Amino acid sequence: MSKVYFTNLKSKKTQSPLNKLKKIFLKCEPEKFYGKSQLVAIKTHFGELGNTAYISPIYIRPIVEVLRQLKSNPYLTDTNTLYVGMRTNSVDHLHNAHFNGFGYSTLGIPIIIADGLRGENSLDVPIEGELLKSVKLASDIVNADGMVCVSHFKGHEISGFGGAIKNLSMGCASREGKLEMHSKTRPSVHQDKCTSCGRCLSACAHDAIVIKPKAQITDKCTGCARCIAVCPENAIGINWDETVENTQLKMAEYALGVHNALKGKIIYLNFLINISPACDCYGGNDEAICSDIGFMASTDPVAIDQASYDMVLQRFNGKDPFVEIYPYLTPEIQLKHAEKIGLGNRKYELVVV
Ligand code: SF4
Ligand code: SF4
Incomplete structure (x- = not known):
């Protein structure tokens, strides 16, 4: 059973939500994960232009403070998108990040887009998956000494919900x-x-294109x-022809690849705020599907996603709001498969801080 630390958003003058966030992060004992001069990736999502539901940089600040106190060397990171948009290449991606408030001036740490100028910096990482025997990850994720995985918990049109597993897999x-x-x-x-x-x-690079005409x-x-x-x-289109079930299975296997590549030196933070119906990749966001719940921290990506999912379901008396929005989806697939392949536990102990 894994521990998941939770704090709600109720705050006093002396205990702001940011202090509470720092407290649950410290409960995960970051000193055991991140050492002096180590390059620590703070993996987040800068939000597509026009979207306002993404995790604001103010929530990253307490994490940076702790990492600085440990004398490690953090950097903010994300990877370029597969599709064409404002985050297709690193130059546009950085413009996008700055527009949404992320930058050296706000957090005092650099931003590194982890997969290179146009997403070409990829490393193969072997895994013991059921569908895949290796995964292709952004090189500056694989080469990090550790990671803090900052995930916005919200709805998603392929996986039902997006949390730590989604951030580790598609995000890395x-x-x-x-x-x-x-x-x-x-x-x-x-x-x-x-x-x-x-x-x-x-x-x-593979001589695979001909022009005729x-x-x-x-x-x-x-x-x-x-x-x-x-x-x-x-003009070059992606065939979105994988089934949503298989995409979820592959996501769990990709997440395992990141976990293995970083030897488990990852602390996960899930933000159950602005729980929007869809991904932060859209250039807009609908209103939240439920009121804000709080923050979670864990060293287990499966446990933290299961706990986040359970807490949202509790708000709906057990009814699944994500399935109501996406009736063709079974959000649990990613959790079940992730546990089966050894990424983490669905059983957890919720520690309220
Ligand atoms: S055509 Fe060439 S560049 Fe395009 S996906 Fe295939 S191998 Fe890659
Ligand atoms: S316009 Fe045609 S030739 Fe030019 S990059 Fe696009 S697909 Fe290739």
């Missing part, structure tokens, strides 16, 4: 890895949008997804 995979979770087939070119400019041809992707394609990010016409 390289572009190639994200494609592997979402798709069974190689990308394809929308012939009507293609102008035959040849940029994708130059970007493809428009771009076409051949059998040589390895699914690295690099071409998607370079096309100025957004």
Whole structure:
């Protein structure tokens, strides 16, 4: 059984929600995870432009303070998106992060987009999964000495809810890895949008694109997804053809890869606030589906997601609000599979702080 520390948002003059957040973080004994001069990734999501439900940088500050006191060397990080948007490449991604309040000026630590300029910096990490024997992760996640995984707990159209497992998997995979979770087939070119400019041809390291007269992707394609990010016409499409069940299974296996790569040196923080119906990747967010609940901390990603899920369900007297929004989904798949492959425990002890 794993411990999950919880604090609600009720606060006094001397005990602000930020103090309470720091308290539950300290309960996880960060001194055992992060040492002097160690490069510690604070993995978060900077929120797509127009979205306001993402975790604000003010909540990152207490974490930075603790890491600084431990004399470790934290950096903020996320990975580029598979699809084309404001976080497709590191330059746009940094503009986006700054616009949403993340920056050296607010937190005093640098931002490093972990998978390189266009999501090409990917490392294979072996795992003992049921579907996958290795996962493709952002290199500056794999190379970190430890991680604090900061997750906004909210609804999600593929996994029902998104929490620590989602943040570890989709959030830490390289572009190639994200494609592997979402798709069974190689990308394809929308012939009507293609102008035959040849940029994708130059970007493809596998000689898998021919232009005749428009771009076409051949059998040589390895699914690295690099071409998607370079096309100025957004003409290269992703086939979102993996089932939602399999995507959840793969997510759990990718999360295991991150956990293994960092030798378990990860503390998880789930924020049960602004629980929006959909992902922070959208350029907007609907109103929250329930009132704010609080913060959780744990060293077990499965336990913290299970506890977060259970607490939301309690607010609805056991009814699942995520299934009401996404009736085609079974959110528990990710939890069950994650436990089965050894990522963590669904059984937990909730310690109220
Ligand atoms: S980069 Fe885009 S527009 Fe240019 S050739 Fe490739 S698919 Fe066509
Ligand atoms: S996905 Fe990668 S290998 Fe396939 S065509 Fe695009 S750049 Fe080439």
